[in-house]
Amino acid sequence: MIDWIAGVGRSTLSQLSDLGRATLILMQAIFGRSNVGVHWHLTIDQIHVVGVLSLSIIIVSGLFIGMVLGLQGYTILTDYGSEQALGQMVALSLTRELGPVVTALLFAGRAGSALTAEIGLMKATEQLASLEMIGVDPLRRVVAPRFWAGVISLPILSLIFVSVGCLGGALVGVSWLGVDSGSFWANMQASVDFSEDVFNGMIKSVVFAVVVTWIAVYQGYDLVPTSEGIARATTKTVVYSSLAVLGLDFFLTAVMFGEV
Amino acid sequence: MYSRRLELSVGTFVLLGAFCLGFLALEVSGLTQTGDSGSYRLSARFDNVAGLTTRAKVSAAGVTIGRVVGIRYDDATAAAIVDMEISQDFAQFSEDTSASILTAGLLGEKYIGLLTGGDPSNLKDGDVIYDTQSAIVLEELIGKFLLNMSSDK
Numbered sequence: 001m002i003d004w005i006a007g008v009g010r011s012t013l014s015q016l017s018d019l020g021r022a023t024l025i026l027m028q029a030i031f032g033r034s035n036v037g038v039h040w041h042l043t044i045d046q047i048h049v050v051g052v053l054s055l056s057i058i059i060v061s062g063l064f065i066g067m068v069l070g071l072q073g074y075t076i077l078t079d080y081g082s083e084q085a086l087g088q089m090v091a092l093s094l095t096r097e098l099g100p101v102v103t104a105l106l107f108a109g110r111a112g113s114a115l116t117a118e119i120g121l122m123k124a125t126e127q128l129a130s131l132e133m134i135g136v137d138p139l140r141r142v143v144a145p146r147f148w149a150g151v152i153s154l155p156i157l158s159l160i161f162v163s164v165g166c167l168g169g170a171l172v173g174v175s176w177l178g179v180d181s182g183s184f185w186a187n188m189q190a191s192v193d194f195s196e197d198v199f200n201g202m203i204k205s206v207v208f209a210v211v212v213t214w215i216a217v218y219q220g221y222d223l224v225p226t227s228e229g230i231a232r233a234t235t236k237t238v239v240y241s242s243l244a245v246l247g248l249d250f251f252l253t254a255v256m257f258g259e260v
Numbered sequence: 261m262y263s264r265r266l267e268l269s270v271g272t273f274v275l276l277g278a279f280c281l282g283f284l285a286l287e288v289s290g291l292t293q294t295g296d297s298g299s300y301r302l303s304a305r306f307d308n309v310a311g312l313t314t315r316a317k318v319s320a321a322g323v324t325i326g327r328v329v330g331i332r333y334d335d336a337t338a339a340a341i342v343d344m345e346i347s348q349d350f351a352q353f354s355e356d357t358s359a360s361i362l363t364a365g366l367l368g369e370k371y372i373g374l375l376t377g378g379d380p381s382n383l384k385d386g387d388v389i390y391d392t393q394s395a396i397v398l399e400e401l402i403g404k405f406l407l408n409m410s411s412d413k
Contacts, residue, residue: 041263048266052273091288156277163280166288189290190324193315198284 022218028137029144029217042145043152050111050146051153055160057110058103062161065098066090066168073169074177083179087188090169095197096257099162101249104208107154108241112216115146116237119220120230128221143217150213151206158205162198200256207248212241298348299326300385304359304372308394309340312361317371318344325350328372341388344372354379360393370395 073089119142122128128138166188173179192198216237223233309331318326326346334341346353356377361370374389383389 044267044270045263047270047273052269055273055276095284095288153273156274156280159277159280159284163283163288166284185287188288190317192289194285194289198289 018222021222022214025139025143025218025221026147026214029139029147039140039145042141043148046145046149047153050115050149051157054107054110054153054157057106058157058161059164061102061106062099062164063168065102066094066165066170067172069093069098069165070169070172070177074173074179083173083177084183084187086169086173086179087184087186088191090173091166091188091192092197094162094165094169095192095201097249097253099165100158100201100204100208101245103158103161103205104154104212104245105242107150107157107209108212108216108238108245111150111153112212112237112241113234115150115213115216116220116223116234117230119143119146119217120223120225120233123221123223124225124227124230126225139221143221147213147217150216151209154209154212155202155205158201162201203256204249204252207252208245211244211248215241215244299345300348300351301329302344302346302353302383302385302387302389304342304344304389304392305334305337306340306342306359306361306392306394308397309342309361310395310397311363311370312342312372312395313370316369318346318374319371320350320353320374320376325374342372351382352376353383355381355383355387356391357383357389358391358393359389361395363396 069090070086073086074083077083077085077089119128122138122142128142131138131141170181170184174181174184219233219237219240223229312328312331314328314330316328317324318328326344328342329345330343332341332343333339342359353374354377356379358375358377360373360375362373363370377391
């Protein structure tokens with residue numbers, strides 16, 4: 001019994017110290033003094049790796065999710081003779097929920113795991129330690145550019161995802177199933193509000209970006225420097241960021257759209 | 261020159277993002293129609309606003325000219341007061357304008373239709389419309405219909 005209570009205490013303490021270390025790493029990476037010129041280049045470098053190279057998966061999945069929404073929505077709405085509302089349904093579900101959430105989940109799988117593995121391998125091969133030896137802070141040189149690249153890239157990817165998704169829905173709904181193109185876009189424009197829907201979706205996306213990249217760089221920086229440790233940390237990154245995104249999404253939705 | 265292609269690709273990426281934001285703003289959310297021309301506020305007193313929500317359309321002759329921004333209950337008159345924001349472009353509503361709650365389609369959303377009258381002076385910011393026609397409550401309508409049927413026999 002006593003052992004069990006001690007076990008609970010031990011795991012609570014270790015969770016808390018994990019959280020503390022993660023916060024310290026984040027704060028040092030963000031607010032540490034840095035050589036702006038050099039690090040700006042590093043950030044651009046990372047935006048290329050994290051953002052531009054994720055474009056293909058984001059565009060393809062956005063297109064297909066928009067097309068599926070168009071198809072499913074059409075078969076349901078046509079039962080009620082209101083297939084004109086298809087545009088509204090596709091656009092609202094994409095801007096409010098699916099865009100930010102699915103982009104963040106894909107981002108965690110595509111870019112978050114790669115960030116963890118990369119930083120983890122640097123740690124395992126003692127590159128981070130060598131950086132420290134020559135007087136370069138690895139938090140600012142390695143972690144900060146990757147963090148900022150993630151925070152900048154994910155909202156842009158999410159915007160692209162939503163746009164492509166709307167076009168995919170229009171492709172299926174208007175071109176293939178014959179919903180009137182005028183009523184499709186007009187209903188969409190009448191029901192989607194820029195500040196209410198698009199802007200709130202972007203806020204969600206920025207929050208997810210911070211959380212997912214933070215988890216990824218922390219798991220990479222803090223892992224046990226063995227091949228098994230890297231494997232475990234990569235898995236943790238994907239699992240934790242997915243859970244965090246889905247959980248946070250509920251709270252953000254409750255705050256943003258709950259009272260309407 | 262170490263990263264010319266890289267800078268190009270990142271620049272394209274960011275521009276693509278900006279383009280998508282523009283697309284979402286103009287094509288998807290139709291931001292253009294809410295210009296910065298300003299708006300003024302009218303209220304209307306209804307006996308019953310069942311089904312009307314905030315952000316519902318306010319239209320005149322079928323054209324959207326504003327939005328419902330608030331619905332409250334007035335204790336003193338036991339009626340509902342609906343606050344509407346009308347675009348400044350449409351300020352030519354006479355003082356005997358009537359307002360009615362209409363339904364888009366059979367089961368569609370409720371909206372407010374304004375019909376201007378013949379009075380030479382126009383409604384100003386903060387004015388109240390008293391000449392109103394309430395929402396049609398389907399249950400009441402069916403109830404009346406059944407009552408008429410039974411009294412006919």
